Amino acid sequence: MRRAALLILPAAIPTVLVLSTAVTMGTVQSLGLWPVAGTADASLAAYRAVADSGELWSAVAISIVIAVAATALAVIVGFTTALAVMATGRRARVLKGLAISTIPVPHVIGAAAIGLLLTDSGWLARLFGSTSDTWPQFVGGPWWAAVILEYAWKESAFIALVVMATLARDAAELSETAAVLGAGAVARVRHISAPLATPALIIAGTLSLIYALGSFEVPWLLGRAYPEPLPVLAYRLFTSTDLEVRPQALAVSMVTVAIALTFGMAALALLRRRTVAA
Amino acid sequence: MKPRTAIGRTVVLSLQLLLSTWYVLPMIPLVLWAMARTWPAPLMLPSQWGPAGIAEALHDDATSAFAASVLLATLTAILATPAGAMAAFALTFGPLRGHRALSALLLAPAFVPPFVIVMGINVTLLRLRIPSMVGIALALMVTAIPYTTFVMRSALAGYDMRIEDEARTLGASPGALVARIRIPLLAPAIATSAFLAFLVGWSDYIVTLLIGGGQIVSIQIRIAAAASGTGNEAVVAALSIAAAAPPLLLLLALSRFSRTPKRRESPASQMAQEARRTATGALT
Numbered sequence: 001m002r003r004a005a006l007l008i009l010p011a012a013i014p015t016v017l018v019l020s021t022a023v024t025m026g027t028v029q030s031l032g033l034w035p036v037a038g039t040a041d042a043s044l045a046a047y048r049a050v051a052d053s054g055e056l057w058s059a060v061a062i063s064i065v066i067a068v069a070a071t072a073l074a075v076i077v078g079f080t081t082a083l084a085v086m087a088t089g090r091r092a093r094v095l096k097g098l099a100i101s102t103i104p105v106p107h108v109i110g111a112a113a114i115g116l117l118l119t120d121s122g123w124l125a126r127l128f129g130s131t132s133d134t135w136p137q138f139v140g141g142p143w144w145a146a147v148i149l150e151y152a153w154k155e156s157a158f159i160a161l162v163v164m165a166t167l168a169r170d171a172a173e174l175s176e177t178a179a180v181l182g183a184g185a186v187a188r189v190r191h192i193s194a195p196l197a198t199p200a201l202i203i204a205g206t207l208s209l210i211y212a213l214g215s216f217e218v219p220w221l222l223g224r225a226y227p228e229p230l231p232v233l234a235y236r237l238f239t240s241t242d243l244e245v246r247p248q249a250l251a252v253s254m255v256t257v258a259i260a261l262t263f264g265m266a267a268l269a270l271l272r273r274r275t276v277a278a
Numbered sequence: 279m280k281p282r283t284a285i286g287r288t289v290v291l292s293l294q295l296l297l298s299t300w301y302v303l304p305m306i307p308l309v310l311w312a313m314a315r316t317w318p319a320p321l322m323l324p325s326q327w328g329p330a331g332i333a334e335a336l337h338d339d340a341t342s343a344f345a346a347s348v349l350l351a352t353l354t355a356i357l358a359t360p361a362g363a364m365a366a367f368a369l370t371f372g373p374l375r376g377h378r379a380l381s382a383l384l385l386a387p388a389f390v391p392p393f394v395i396v397m398g399i400n401v402t403l404l405r406l407r408i409p410s411m412v413g414i415a416l417a418l419m420v421t422a423i424p425y426t427t428f429v430m431r432s433a434l435a436g437y438d439m440r441i442e443d444e445a446r447t448l449g450a451s452p453g454a455l456v457a458r459i460r461i462p463l464l465a466p467a468i469a470t471s472a473f474l475a476f477l478v479g480w481s482d483y484i485v486t487l488l489i490g491g492g493q494i495v496s497i498q499i500r501i502a503a504a505a506s507g508t509g510n511e512a513v514v515a516a517l518s519i520a521a522a523a524p525p526l527l528l529l530l531a532l533s534r535f536s537r538t539p540k541r542r543e544s545p546a547s548q549m550a551q552e553a554r555r556t557a558t559g560a561l562t
Contacts, residue, residue, distance in 0.1 A: 012383060098298050101529065107483070112518045215391065250398070
């Protein structure tokens with residue numbers, strides 16, 4: 001008992017210290033109770049300020065749309081990759097190698113690469129012989145396409161890896177048996193691979209959703225200057241020379257973590273309902 | 279398994295080609311730009327080849343940014359790997375009061391965006407005069423702990439404690455038990471866990487930027503600074519490839535390393551079985 005308790009401390013103490021400090025100090029500062037400038041005064045003024053300017057609502061909407069679109073795409077591509085890798089042969093091994101080597105590429109580099117690929121003078125525009133007038137505005141455009149594609153690219157590889165591990169363990173043998181018994185490819189995916197992969201898809205999908213919601217560098221590099229998603233808005237307020245707006249940065253930050261935790265809880269509930277049903 | 283019909287084969291083949299393109303496409307302009315001396319639009323390939331980007335990157339002191347990243351990533355791995363391994367041991371073999379709460383606690387940082395953590399702890403780090411390098415390492419360690427704990431828990435779920443019991447019966451000291459049995463058997467999982475922690479530190483952008491306050495420049499900060507400007511394509515590409523290489527090489531080494539124990543294990547386990555058979559024969 002005592003030994004197990006001691007063993008968990010090196011991980012638990014830093015985690016508790018950092019998370020509790022981050023949440024309490026974040027809340028305290030967002031309520032104006034620990035001002036960098038001016039006097040302490042408990043109020044929701046910072047939340048009201050970002051809400052009234054409309055910045056908060058547009059940031060919430062943009063961040064959720066980007067995260068959901070990127071994750072939906074990543075789940076589809078990632079799951080399809082895992083299925084395509086289940087087929088044996090050299091091409092399946094090459095695909096697996098390519099997907100796996102995408103995983104350790106940092107998002108800053110992914111954003112730089114997607115930028116070189118998709119700007120109006122990027123490689124794809126040159127391949128298609130487009131000029132800046134005819135090429136769609138993927139980078140910095142109104143649809144946040146480059147941002148969504150960067151997340152989808154990176155996260156699809158992550159989701160593929162997680163699902164591959166699950167399917168390699170559970171689905172390969174069942175699929176063989178079902179095929180011998182006469183089940184077609186579509187039936188095998190629908191009744192074996194898809195249900196077996198669903199828990200892994202929910203977990204990996206939620207992690208990538210929360211990542212896309214709270215990551216700064218990709219929308220900062222590939223997005224447009226205005227309106228801003230949540231992390232970019234929080235960063236601008238946090239690093240502003242006007243120290244009066246610091247509580248607003250923390251307010252945006254607290255709203256972000258609330259949304260992230262809501263998604264996390266929803267995923268857990270979904271997983272629990274599935275296990276109860278099964 | 280292999281597709282059974284001609285249509286199935288065509289579908290699988292086109293999916294494999296399409297998906298391979300999806301993963302490899304963004305890397306192509308990066309590689310081309312890193313080798314381009316001049317590449318004006320609308321040419322599809324550089325008009326002159328040469329290591330212009332690499333030269334400019336070296337000139338801009340990319341090496342010190344590289345060194346800072348190596349330091350941060352190594353620190354993250356050194357801190358988060360043993361912490362995660364020990365926590366996984368406690369959670370797997372317990373007994374532990376508050377098991378579920380502790381398990382949730384160690385996964386929680388994966389659900390909190392790093393910028394939220396950093397903006398929340400920044401004032402406290404400044405008040406306590408914690409050096410920014412220590413603050414960054416602490417934040418990165420906490421961000422990496424969910425992954426190191428998870429990897430080690432998965433590995434320990436399949437770990438047979440009876441091997442340790444047997445060694446203990448045969449007179450192995452606690453130290454020898456850890457050094458000669460536990461660590462060698464768990465080496466592939468420990469390596470994976472350390473790799474993920476290294477990756478968390480290596481990929482980080484916002485934690486170093488905000489806590490370091492511009493004083494600590496990692497390779498990701500250098501790349502982002504170059505990428506946010508215009509006309510830097512060659513430098514961005516050279517830096518990106520240099521910065522993507524270490525984790526890719528580590529991943530390659532990891533896949534080699536995780537495969538070797540099986541090969542090495544078989545003669546050893548054969549010998550052990552042989553020895554056991556001889557011993558049993560001598561006893562009966």
